[in-house]
Amino acid sequence: MFTQTPLVRRKQRNEIIAKWIFGAMAVAMVVPLLLIIFHLVSRAWPLLSWDFLVTNPVGGMRRGGVWSAFLGTIYLVVMSLCISAPIGVLAAVYLNEYARDSWFTRIINLAVVNLAGVPSIVHALFGLGAFVIFAGMGRSILAASLTLAIMTLPVIIASTKESLAAVPVSFREACWNVGASRWQTIRRIVLPNSISGILTGVILQVSRTAGETAPIMFTGAVFFKKIPEGDLFAYNLRDQCMALSMHLYTVTTQVTNAPEALPYAIAVILLATVLFANALSISLRVYLRSRKKW
Amino acid sequence: MGDGAIDLAAAAAERRQRASVVARGAASRRRRWELVGESALEWLIRLCGVSAIVFVFGIFFFVLREGAGFLFHGLNLRQFLFSTEWYPTSQSNVRYGVLALIVGTFSVTTLAMLIAVPFGLGAAVFVSEFCSRRMREGLKIVIELLAAIPSVVWGFIGLGVLNPLIQKVFRVPVGLNVLNGALLLALMSVPIMVSIGEDALKAVPDSYREAALALGATRWQIVYRVLLPAAKNGLLAAVLLGVGRAVGETMAVLMATGHAVNIPHSPFDPVRTLTATIAAELGEAAAGSQHYQVLFIIGILLFSITFVVNFTADLVVKGIRKR
Numbered sequence: 161m162f163t164q165t166p167l168v169r170r171k172q173r174n175e176i177i178a179k180w181i182f183g184a185m186a187v188a189m190v191v192p193l194l195l196i197i198f199h200l201v202s203r204a205w206p207l208l209s210w211d212f213l214v215t216n217p218v219g220g221m222r223r224g225g226v227w228s229a230f231l232g233t234i235y236l237v238v239m240s241l242c243i244s245a246p247i248g249v250l251a252a253v254y255l256n257e258y259a260r261d262s263w264f265t266r267i268i269n270l271a272v273v274n275l276a277g278v279p280s281i282v283h284a285l286f287g288l289g290a291f292v293i294f295a296g297m298g299r300s301i302l303a304a305s306l307t308l309a310i311m312t313l314p315v316i317i318a319s320t321k322e323s324l325a326a327v328p329v330s331f332r333e334a335c336w337n338v339g340a341s342r343w344q345t346i347r348r349i350v351l352p353n354s355i356s357g358i359l360t361g362v363i364l365q366v367s368r369t370a371g372e373t374a375p376i377m378f379t380g381a382v383f384f385k386k387i388p389e390g391d392l393f394a395y396n397l398r399d400q401c402m403a404l405s406m407h408l409y410t411v412t413t414q415v416t417n418a419p420e421a422l423p424y425a426i427a428v429i430l431l432a433t434v435l436f437a438n439a440l441s442i443s444l445r446v447y448l449r450s451r452k453k454w
Numbered sequence: 455m456g457d458g459a460i461d462l463a464a465a466a467a468e469r470r471q472r473a474s475v476v477a478r479g480a481a482s483r484r485r486r487w488e489l490v491g492e493s494a495l496e497w498l499i500r501l502c503g504v505s506a507i508v509f510v511f512g513i514f515f516f517v518l519r520e521g522a523g524f525l526f527h528g529l530n531l532r533q534f535l536f537s538t539e540w541y542p543t544s545q546s547n548v549r550y551g552v553l554a555l556i557v558g559t560f561s562v563t564t565l566a567m568l569i570a571v572p573f574g575l576g577a578a579v580f581v582s583e584f585c586s587r588r589m590r591e592g593l594k595i596v597i598e599l600l601a602a603i604p605s606v607v608w609g610f611i612g613l614g615v616l617n618p619l620i621q622k623v624f625r626v627p628v629g630l631n632v633l634n635g636a637l638l639l640a641l642m643s644v645p646i647m648v649s650i651g652e653d654a655l656k657a658v659p660d661s662y663r664e665a666a667l668a669l670g671a672t673r674w675q676i677v678y679r680v681l682l683p684a685a686k687n688g689l690l691a692a693v694l695l696g697v698g699r700a701v702g703e704t705m706a707v708l709m710a711t712g713h714a715v716n717i718p719h720s721p722f723d724p725v726r727t728l729t730a731t732i733a734a735e736l737g738e739a740a741a742g743s744q745h746y747q748v749l750f751i752i753g754i755l756l757f758s759i760t761f762v763v764n765f766t767a768d769l770v771v772k773g774i775r776k777r
Contacts, residue, residue: 171672178674179584185576186585189648190596192641196603196611247502254503258496270768271506277695277764278513278757279702280605281729284736285753289516293741310509317506343492371604374704374729378736405606405705412610413709423614427607438602442595 200431204424212425216389221411222418226429228387231394232301232401233433236376237369239305239397240312245362247309248316255317256324257346276314280374283311287379302397304380311375312365319361323354360445366437371430373405381406383414404430514757521750528744529751540715542735542745550748552755554715558725561632561718562707563700566639570700571693573640574647578692579677581648582655594649601645605705608638612710626722630712633721638706643696650695654688655681687770694767698760704729728756 201208215225259265287307297303327350335345351358373381381403387394395401408426411418518525529550537551581593612634620629658681666676682689712724713734726734732749739746 171675175672175674178677179580182576182580182584185573186580186593188573189577189600189644190593193596193600193603196615199615200607200611247505250499250502251505254499258499259503268503268506270765271510273768274761274764275506275510275513277698277702277760278510279704279729279760281702281704281732282513282517282753282757282760285517285520285732285750286513288736289520289750290512293520294516310513313509314506341492343495367602371602371606373604373606374733377733405604408610409606409705409709412613423610427610430604431607434602434604435599438599442598 197431200424200428204421204428207419207421207425208428213429214389216386217384217407221384221407221415222422226404226407226426227389228385228394229402229404229407229426230429230433231387231392232381232385233370233404233430235301235395235401236305236308236380236403237366239301240308240369241362241365243306244309244312244316244365248313248362249320249358251313252317252320252324253346253350256321257342257350272314272317275310276318278311280311280372283307283375284378286310287375292379298398299378299380299382299400300398301380301395301401304376304401307375307379308369308372311372312369315368316361316365319364320354320358323357323361324350326357327353356444356448360441360448363437363441363444367434367441370437371405371434373403373409376403376406383410404433514754517750517753517757521747521754524744524747525751525754529748534748534751538715538717540731542739542748548744550744552728552731552752554717555726555728555731555752556755557717558711558715559701559727559729561725562635562639562711562727563697565632565636565721566643566700567693567697569636570640570644570647570696574644574692574696575651575689577644578648578651578655578689579681582652583673583677583681597645597648600641603642605642605703606709608642608706609709612638612706616710620722624722628712628724630710631722631724632711632718635707635711635725635727636721638710639700639703642703642706643699646699647692647696650692651689654685654692657688658684691767691770694763694770698763698767701763702729702756702760704733708733728752732756 212225213230214227216227217229218224255265255268259268284307287303287310291297291303291306292299295303297306331349331353332345335349340348380400382400383402383406385400385402404426408423408430411426412423534550534552535556536553537549538554538557539549539551540554541547541549577593577597581590585593613630616634616637617629620626620631620634624633662680662684663676666680671679707727708730711726711730713726713730714724715726716723718725732752735745736749739749
């Protein structure tokens with residue numbers, strides 16, 4: 161062994177200190193996550209049951225469950241993804257497969273980055289001005305879903321672009337060489353090889369869409385709406401709806417004398433929905449990475 | 455008999471020929487349809503490609519359209535930007551001064567960044583340089599889950615958890631203040647800083663690390679002397695994106711910062727931000743009224759602020775790629 165000079169010793173001591181400090185900073189993120197989830201679940205525990213999920217709120221939203229809000233959230237998420245996923249995927253196909261490296265492409269990319277950075281409340285103003293008022297949709301599930309769709313669009317474009325770019329260029333070249341057109345190559349080679357990555361990104365957006373409150377506040381979500389329990393098609397696209405996120409906001413800030421566990425239970429249901437979508441996306445990604453052949 | 459056989463053979467040949475002509479016709483017709491369909495699809499793809507530009511302009515246009523009437527006719531811009539008096543519903547003397555709201559937004563954001571930047575960048579360094587592969591995967595999942603918590607849930611945590619905690623720890627009467635909002639925003643913007651910061655550190659070529667290792671540097675020395683200087687643009691971009699997220703955040707600050715229009719003098723003063731004002735008052739303002747239009751003008755202001763922040767971040771990132 162080398163003899164340890166004071167310099168080396170100091171160096172190694174600093175190394176250990178640095179490692180612990182940085183490690184503590186990383187762990188500082190884990191702790192709040194666990195604490196928050198534990199705290200919410202423990203407070204909500206007395207109310208959590210299957211009945212809570214499938215009954216409507218009653219008694220000025222102080223009793224009953226979250227069914228109408230839960231169903232509203234599902235409507236908004238499904239509708240908005242039905243709009244944003246095709247547009248987003250095709251936009252990413254354009255950016256990755258068709259666009260040349262020109263000033264125009266650069267502007268599109270810049271627009272995507274900036275669209276992703278627009279505050280959610282500004283999306284709400286846009287939705288109100290463009291869909292509710294200008295297009296005459298009124299406050300409805302349709303207007304709210306369109307607003308949410310535009311909000312999720314840039315993220316879907318970015319994640320899809322990444323998975324398209326992960327398909328090796330040699331795959332495309334091989335396909336072109338047997339005489340396939342650009343679209344045939346995309347349809348038969350590029351999309352099948354990246355579809356799972358694309359899905360991962362889209363599922364991740366389920367979680368983001370389900371949690372948003374500000375964009376739907378003024379475009380389609382209402383404080384309270386009674387719908388028949390157990391009917392999955394209870395909402396009309398022209399109707400306004402309740403949503404879990406909005407419901408949590410309402411119950412915490414507008415409803416007085418609500419039972420203490422109620423907002424916690426709503427928060428847990430919302431969080432569970434969001435984290436479920438996330439877990440699905442993460443496990444899909446882990447599975448795919450293990451299966452990748454190239 | 456012989457003739458008959460020849461006839462049969464001829465007929466068969468003719469039939470075959472006719473069939474092949476028909477087939478060729480069908481093929482070429484299908485070919486044509488495929489080509490038409492394909493070019494239609496390619497146009498659709500191009501259309502979707504430019505959708506992002508359309509939407510960015512659309513957002514600017516429609517938000518401006520709702521606020522334009524008052525913005526160009528009647529709004530006192532100097533009062534709007536430099537007065538702290540926000541009395542949109544006053545009976546006698548209506549005043550629209552958003553300075554206190556701007557200061558509110560920036561005080562919460564600044565304090566949040568003071569908390570989040572060391573933690574976010576520290577965690578990015580740890581994830582990219584110090585930890586094992588397995589631990590990195592675990593931490594990344596935690597970061598993703600942290601990023602997934604909806605802002606209204608954060609706001610609820612601010613109301614239900616941080617509020618009493620701050621009251622108890624700092625012995626202040628109300629826990630809904632700048633500090634509360636800043637803590638929430640810090641937790642919300644750390645994930646984006648970690649992931650962008652980690653990308654920036656990863657983008658430093660391994661040869662830099664190897665060269666430093668060959669000189670006998672420890673990992674901390676590599677981080678401090680080699681990686682931080684080499685990745686400083688990327689780290690700056692990570693911070694800027696965190697700032698953009700914090701400025702635009704609505705529900706958490708609406709619920710947790712106390713909702714008083716006020717220039718804060720300490721972290722324990724309540725404030726109100728630009729975003730929270732829109733969210734709280736748009737429901738009450740009559741459509742088309744001055745108050746309603748002013749809220750849209752605030753929206754334009756917010757849009758411009760985040761546009762500048764994101765644009766700068768993008769330029770900084772581009773700077774790295776070019777090098």
